[in-house]
Amino acid sequence: MSARRIFAGPARLAAIAPYLWMVLFFLVPFGFVFKISLSQTAIAQPPYTPVFDFTEGREALAAAFGQLSFDNFRLLISDNLYILSYLRSVMVAVTSTVILLVIGYPVAYGMARLPRRWQAVAMVLVIVPFWTSFLIRIYAWINILQHDGLLNRILLALHLVSSPIVWLSTDTAMYIGIVYSYLPFMILPLYATLAKMDASLLEAAGDLGASPRQAFWLVTVPLSLPGIGAGALLCFIPIVGEFVIPDLLAGSNSLMVGQTLWLEFFTNKDWPVASAAAVTLLALLVPPLVLYDRLQRRQLEGNS
Amino acid sequence: MARAVTSMTRFNITALALGLAFLYLPIVILVIYSFNASRLVTVWGGWSLRWYVEFFNDRAMMEAAWMSLLVAGLSATLATVLGTLAAIGLARGERFRGRTLFSGMLYSPLVMPEVISGLSLLLLFVALNAERGFWTVTVAHTTLTMCFVTVVVQSRLTSLDRSLEEAAMDLGCDPVRAFLLVTLPLILPAIIAGWMLAFTLSLDDVVIASFTTGPGSATLPIRIYSEVRLGVKPEINAICTLMIALITVLIVAASLASRISSAQGESGAPL
Numbered sequence: 001m002s003a004r005r006i007f008a009g010p011a012r013l014a015a016i017a018p019y020l021w022m023v024l025f026f027l028v029p030f031g032f033v034f035k036i037s038l039s040q041t042a043i044a045q046p047p048y049t050p051v052f053d054f055t056e057g058r059e060a061l062a063a064a065f066g067q068l069s070f071d072n073f074r075l076l077i078s079d080n081l082y083i084l085s086y087l088r089s090v091m092v093a094v095t096s097t098v099i100l101l102v103i104g105y106p107v108a109y110g111m112a113r114l115p116r117r118w119q120a121v122a123m124v125l126v127i128v129p130f131w132t133s134f135l136i137r138i139y140a141w142i143n144i145l146q147h148d149g150l151l152n153r154i155l156l157a158l159h160l161v162s163s164p165i166v167w168l169s170t171d172t173a174m175y176i177g178i179v180y181s182y183l184p185f186m187i188l189p190l191y192a193t194l195a196k197m198d199a200s201l202l203e204a205a206g207d208l209g210a211s212p213r214q215a216f217w218l219v220t221v222p223l224s225l226p227g228i229g230a231g232a233l234l235c236f237i238p239i240v241g242e243f244v245i246p247d248l249l250a251g252s253n254s255l256m257v258g259q260t261l262w263l264e265f266f267t268n269k270d271w272p273v274a275s276a277a278a279v280t281l282l283a284l285l286v287p288p289l290v291l292y293d294r295l296q297r298r299q300l301e302g303n304s
Numbered sequence: 305m306a307r308a309v310t311s312m313t314r315f316n317i318t319a320l321a322l323g324l325a326f327l328y329l330p331i332v333i334l335v336i337y338s339f340n341a342s343r344l345v346t347v348w349g350g351w352s353l354r355w356y357v358e359f360f361n362d363r364a365m366m367e368a369a370w371m372s373l374l375v376a377g378l379s380a381t382l383a384t385v386l387g388t389l390a391a392i393g394l395a396r397g398e399r400f401r402g403r404t405l406f407s408g409m410l411y412s413p414l415v416m417p418e419v420i421s422g423l424s425l426l427l428l429f430v431a432l433n434a435e436r437g438f439w440t441v442t443v444a445h446t447t448l449t450m451c452f453v454t455v456v457v458q459s460r461l462t463s464l465d466r467s468l469e470e471a472a473m474d475l476g477c478d479p480v481r482a483f484l485l486v487t488l489p490l491i492l493p494a495i496i497a498g499w500m501l502a503f504t505l506s507l508d509d510v511v512i513a514s515f516t517t518g519p520g521s522a523t524l525p526i527r528i529y530s531e532v533r534l535g536v537k538p539e540i541n542a543i544c545t546l547m548i549a550l551i552t553v554l555i556v557a558a559s560l561a562s563r564i565s566s567a568q569g570e571s572g573a574p575l
Contacts, residue, residue, distance in 0.1 A: 011396035033420075103323065122320065133548075238416075281417065
């Protein structure tokens with residue numbers, strides 16, 4: 001269509017401002033993270049050397065380049081604390097994603113099987129908690145899980161336990177918090193693919209002799225793989241770098257990467273090591289990020 | 305053979321009900337306990353508003369709340385303008401150079417761990433010698449939330465019938481007028497939803513604000529976070545309840561707005 005082509009020109013012009021904004025405030029900052037991850041720690045403000053100063057000419061810049069070092073990365077590899085925190089982050093993220101899938105799939109499936117008009121209501125009900133502050137939702141769980149909190153009092157009243165159980169500062173509490181916070185992110189993509197699925201495919205499977213269970217595993221699950229992928233990535237990637245939930249709910253004896261990065265930055269004031277930790281975390285997340293970008297693009301630009 | 309499809313109904317309903325209960329119960333409990341007269345958070349001492357009074361008399365908390373509301377309002381507005389422009393570029397710009405980079409920059413912050421975004425923005429601000437405080441947090445929140453606005457508005461634009469704006473242009477509108485008169489009213493519910501999403505995300509953020517703010521200018525979530533680390537306080541329940549009430553009012557207002565505009569034409573927003 002010619003009208004379509006005429007429209008494209010101004011539309012591209014519209015993109016210039018956000019384009020420049022994202023280059024300046026999203027892309028360029030990564031350059032600084034890379035640069036400072038190669039700097040030396042110093043007791044100064046800002047606490048690292050060398051500081052690039054583009055006004056000092058080429059020689060000063062070259063000298064600054066000469067001072068770059070991989071010491072921070074060497075530290076990350078040699079110190080068990082960091083390696084363990086990366087391993088723990090990946091493990092926590094994998095475990096949480098699996099739990100989320102196990103809980104989220106039946107809910108999304110239930111939503112997709114509701115009558116049409118109830119589906120819209122159920123969707124709103126799943127989205128609304130996502131609108132309430134994430135910090136509030138974690139705080140709500142601290143209320144419930146604390147020593148004399150609601151959960152322990154119910155368990156005591158039902159005589160299921162004889163003395164209060166310690167919930168806070170445990171991995172159990174952290175997993176509850178993560179699953180609770182990320183559940184809508186798992187349910188919505190799953191629901192989107194399940195709702196689009198053609199029910200006659202299941203009927204066909206039934207006509208051909210499949211039991212409902214077989215039809216589910218052989219037809220429904222394979223067809224919902226894109227939703228499973230999107231939901232899993234939407235949860236896995238941010239959970240790897242999660243800070244607030246493990247900080248508030250888990251114990252302090254083993255940390256996730258987000259926590260070590262925070263500690264290096266805010267407590268130890270070691271910006272270069274914090275940057276190196278961020279670069280390593282980013283490197284770890286590039287494959288899932290690329291996959292996620294591709295899924296997102298396909299979903300949003302599918303018809304073009 | 306509808307049986308194969310509907311046979312799991314009881315299981316479905318149970319799963320759905322349990323899932324929703326899991327999502328809502330903690331919030332309901334929090335709201336109820338914010339009206340608790342007792343200082344002990346877990347002992348019920350009758351209904352009372354004393355923790356709300358305490359909050360309104362807490363100067364530090366009130367200052368933080370104002371700063372947060374200002375940052376959220378300003379950054380959401382900026383993010384809505386930039387995000388909508390970006391969505392138009394992606395949904396209507398066809399192919400252009402740097403398009404993949406553009407969409408990559410817009411989609412990856414949606415899942416990027418906040419510690420990375422926060423740290424990288426802080427290093428930029430330090431390199432630019434910007435004074436950290438209100439404006440740096442606003443810029444940081446604009447950057448993050450405009451990506452959410454883009455996705456919401458773009459999905460609306462993509463699902464829109466393009467023949468409408470093409471018809472307007474065939475009838476003599478230039479592209480800008482066709483957009484303002486035809487497209488914009490149709491995507492308005494999505495733009496409003498995008499603004500609200502940006503507002504709530506900004507009002508919610510601890511990590512990025514902690515990195516990008518300066519000494520002496522803490523946002524409400526930063527204050528709440530440092531209080532929560534020390535333990536549960538009934539005043540926090542009251543603040544959280546007020547925030548939930550604010551968001552609820554916004555959601556209701558937005559859904560009314562989208563119903564009014566959908567009465568004039570198309571259906572509501574995706575989020």
